[in-house]
Amino acid sequence: MERTGPLFMGGVPELLVLRLLSQSPMYGYELVKSIRLVTGDAISIGEGVVYPLLHGLERSGSLRAKRQKNNGRTRVYYYLTAKGRKRLGRLTDEWARVSSGVNVALGDTSHA
């Protein structure tokens, strides 16, 4: 399993992080594990990507961080904000548009 994806992976970590956080608040480790789980191990996003991304999204107002106790340890949980929900909607639409376009193009190529 590769730790760094190809260039077209740009934007995918953000989409996945926002999507997972729209279901429930999570901390970094949980997110890394969940991304692997929901993508069937196809996508593995390293710690060097996830944490800077979370901090950036928090700074832009898409996420809110809150320290909470869990099993005797204090964790930084990330919550999706209304702004983040809007961004998720935009990114999801964009992804649908791009992926359907690429699928059409790949389909066309295979028939050429």
Added chain:
Amino acid sequence: MRSAQLSRFRRSLCSAGLPFFQVRRAVSELVDHENDLIDEAIAAGLTPAEAALDAEQRIGTPELIASGYARQFKTAQAARGQLHVASMAYVLEWADDVCAEQPQNIIRWGVALATGALCTAAFMGALHAVLFA
């Protein structure tokens, strides 16, 4: 992550220009993350020593993780810089319009801009002195 590696991570983040509170949080989150990885590996049957080594390998080098923060921080800084340039351009354009109508306002605008810049510099200097004293 051993303390030497944590120091390297902290140093890399500081040299990338991240504010100290962000550095502190990044370090504590990484330590928590590593502890979770160790627990997971021990639960999977590894010895504590093997689990620690496995977690270290999965996380990667301190410089690699710090580079992600540095990239993200630079992007945010660049976006902020563009915003500042855009707002300054807007202010100058507005001032230009006003001055075209009333040329005597040029000096007034100049003084106002210089005072604003001096106040910002003094505030940033004081803040830096308080935070890094």
